[in-house]
Amino acid sequence: MGGPPTGPFGFVRGHGGGNTVKELFGKLPDGTEIHRWSVENGGTRLRVLSYGGIVQSLEIPDREGRYANVSLGFDDLDDYVAASPYFGALIGRYGNRIGAGRFTLDGTDHQLSVNDGENSLHGGSAGFDKAVWEVEPFERGTDVGLVLRLTSADGEMGFPGTLTTTVTYTLTGDGDWRIDYEATTDRATVVNLTNHVYWNLAGENAGSVLGHELEIAAARYTPVDAGLIPAGAPAEVAGTPFDFRVPKTIGADLRTADQQLLYAKGFDHNWVLDKGVTAEPEHIATLKDPVSGRTLRIATTEPGLQFYSGNFLDGTLVGSGGAIHRQGDALCLETQHFPDSPNRPDFPSTVLRPGETYHTSTIHSFGT
Numbered sequence: 589m590g591g592p593p594t595g596p597f598g599f600v601r602g603h604g605g606g607n608t609v610k611e612l613f614g615k616l617p618d619g620t621e622i623h624r625w626s627v628e629n630g631g632t633r634l635r636v637l638s639y640g641g642i643v644q645s646l647e648i649p650d651r652e653g654r655y656a657n658v659s660l661g662f663d664d665l666d667d668y669v670a671a672s673p674y675f676g677a678l679i680g681r682y683g684n685r686i687g688a689g690r691f692t693l694d695g696t697d698h699q700l701s702v703n704d705g706e707n708s709l710h711g712g713s714a715g716f717d718k719a720v721w722e723v724e725p726f727e728r729g730t731d732v733g734l735v736l737r738l739t740s741a742d743g744e745m746g747f748p749g750t751l752t753t754t755v756t757y758t759l760t761g762d763g764d765w766r767i768d769y770e771a772t773t774d775r776a777t778v779v780n781l782t783n784h785v786y787w788n789l790a791g792e793n794a795g796s797v798l799g800h801e802l803e804i805a806a807a808r809y810t811p812v813d814a815g816l817i818p819a820g821a822p823a824e825v826a827g828t829p830f831d832f833r834v835p836k837t838i839g840a841d842l843r844t845a846d847q848q849l850l851y852a853k854g855f856d857h858n859w860v861l862d863k864g865v866t867a868e869p870e871h872i873a874t875l876k877d878p879v880s881g882r883t884l885r886i887a888t889t890e891p892g893l894q895f896y897s898g899n900f901l902d903g904t905l906v907g908s909g910g911a912i913h914r915q916g917d918a919l920c921l922e923t924q925h926f927p928d929s930p931n932r933p934d935f936p937s938t939v940l941r942p943g944e945t946y947h948t949s950t951i952h953s954f955g956t
Contacts, residue, residue, distance in 0.1 A: 770947050
């Protein structure tokens with residue numbers, strides 16, 4: 589007797605051409621069950637954990653139709669809990685760094701969790717990347733995906749306000765991966781949500797990404813101090829290693845004796861996108877692996893892009909494909925507002941007030 593059609597994962601295929609499946613991935617030390625959701629649509633395959641909203645894997649085909657996982661991750665939950673450098677995680681309440689872990693809002697000083705030298709990074713020592721999200725699958729027309737929900741209590745990691753967050757991962761019928769972030773608060777606060785996928789378009793075990801070609805639509809970036817906090821006004825990229833307005837390889841200028849590269853041990857900076865904040869996602873970056881032919885195009889509503897060249901991968905982590913990840917084996921392209929914005933009135937605001945809804949969107953389009 590015949591059953592419903594299945595996709596490459598072997599999952600029951602939905603009416604819109606996509607499919608999802610839920611399975612137990614592991615348990616936290618307190619016994620909390622963590623599940624893995626697998627979603628497939630339009631030729632893209634995505635696996636997401638309820639722990640941290642983590643993208644455990646994202647598989648796309650090369651020019652010959654051969655699939656590979658193009659994001660770094662782990663095989664088991666224990667590694668994510670013990671040692672993950674934010675592999676694939678949802679980041680909040682505040683992506684990137686806040687200087688000295690402090691800011692003042694409406695005359696009130698707030699001290700945050702400090703977890704990066706003297707600074708607060710990615711929401712503090714227990715940010716959204718370590719939270720357990722509620723996950724619900726959906727199917728709308730030719731789109732399939734997951735809705736992830738989390739409530740962060742007033743004062744958590746030092747942030748004011750109870751923040752109610754909804755993040756939607758959508759795989760479209762064309763295989764695009766879209767992320768929509770929404771949040772509301774009952775007290776004035778600051779919010780900057782993003783995702784921390786580590787990309788290697790050649791595949792997770794392919795080694796260095798220094799041969800990948802990158803283009804960023806930005807004429808300025810934010811120089812940093814030794815703590816990687818923005819220092820001074822945005823600077824022109826012209827004539828510096830930070831000029832990616834014309835596609836060039838990641839490694840082309842990586843070893844240039846530039847003080848900014850020395851501070852970060854490579855690229856770990858915010859690019860000020862030419863388009864600024866927009867109501868709808870606009871194209872801002874293209875990443876290509878010439879060997880496999882895989883291409884990633886990113887569109888966003890956000891004003892900034894944090895490009896991180898995997899500088900702190902040090903050979904101590906074994907990924908889901910069994911390979912040891914070393915410096916430059918992956919890169920991150922995090923769409924977001926600028927680092928330390930709560931302390932920089934000259935930067936686009938990250939303040940969210942009661943009655944307002946925080947809403948940003950980013951689309952990842954894949955091709956060859």
